[in-house]
Structures are given as C-alpha cells and as structure tokens.
Amino acid sequence: DAGVIQSPRHEVTEMGQEVTLRCKPISGHNSLFWYRQTMMRGLELLIYFNNNVPIDDSGMPEDRFSAKMPNASFSTLKIQPSEPRDSAVYFCASSPSLAGGEETQYFGPGTRLLVL
C-alpha cells in the first residue's frame, strides 16, 4: 500500500499567490483530515471529511482557506491569497471510518509551505 500521498512536498510562494495542496488518501478509507503544524500552535485540525462530505470545518482559520473532496481518492486544500503567517507543514490523514474515534489515522508525509 502506498500510504497517504501528498503533493507537493515543498512549496515556496510569494504573499498574495494562490496555493493548492493535494492529497490522495489510502484506498478504501472513508475519512480524510487536513492538519496544520507550526512551532507556535502545534498540530491543528483544519477540516475533515467523511464519505467526501465536509463534517467539521471549524478549524479553518479564515475564508482564505478552502478544502474540497470531489471524490474518494482526492482532496485539495487551497489558500487564496496566501500570507506569510500561513507558513507551516500541512498534513493530510485518512482513516477507514470515523467509527466513534477508535480508528487509527494514517498520515501523509506533509507539505512544507513557505510564504515569503
């Protein structure tokens, strides 16, 4: 199994540009999660989907952030326009289901974003 795949692995952009991060979950997994990791704030859950439907987006920091899951094998996290404070490592994770919290989440390698 290839695991969770994220692209790009590294992204450097200038303030004001649009950034799109991509994630392919593990085949057969029904739940997908986007996290952001920074030194100051640690790991934050941004949004999660179940069966391609957004369940909770309360962690999305502001309207500049949006996420979609058009099918079971692909999700995007978009930042438009990007700002320097968005610099972080963004992780995607998937799990077989939500299943009352017992399911393990499997993390991708992350996208390291730097906004200049």
Next chain:
Amino acid sequence: GDSVTQMEGPVTLSEEAFLTINCTYTATGYPSLFWYVQYPGEGLQLLLKATKADDKGSNKGFEATYRKETTSFHLEKGSVQVSDSAVYFCALNTDKLIFGTGTRLQVFP
C-alpha cells in the same frame, strides 16, 4: 472542551535508560487514547492505542495503560535506543483527534 496535556520537552536520555512521558486528558464521555510518533521530516505514525479503561497498548517496546481513575495514558519504555529519538504526541479521539503539544525525545549513545 476535550484536551490533552503532555509533559514539556525535550527529554534527554542516554541509551538503555528508562523512559516515561506523562500524558493526562480531559474529556466528556469515553475517548480512545493514542500515542503517535513523528520522526524528523516525516508525518505522524501510530505508535500504540487503547480504546477502553485498563487497556494496555504496546508496540516496539513502548507501553501505555489507559487509566480512567487518573485520566492518564503515560508512555513508557524500559530501555531506549538512539533510534527512538523523535517527537511523541499523545492524543484522544471522540469524534476527532485532539493532540497534545508533543514531547521531543533525544537519546544519546
């Protein structure tokens, strides 16, 4: 709301020393508890988990017991290796994972 508190790091140990990383939680209901590990430059990976009170999770020599009476899930290992150097995250899950701040472990030969 639900939360997880971990001991501050870094924890610095010599090889073969005993490791304890403390974790306590606050939750309504009965969460599942997890320890994840993050090696440099990588994503998080599950180390062990426990889904109900008194369960013991174990993997790669690490252990943690779900203690409902003390709301704790402390991570232990009897003899650490240099390769165990990483950041360790305690987490609880009711309907979503809530992570602690992470504890960096550094093991020296």
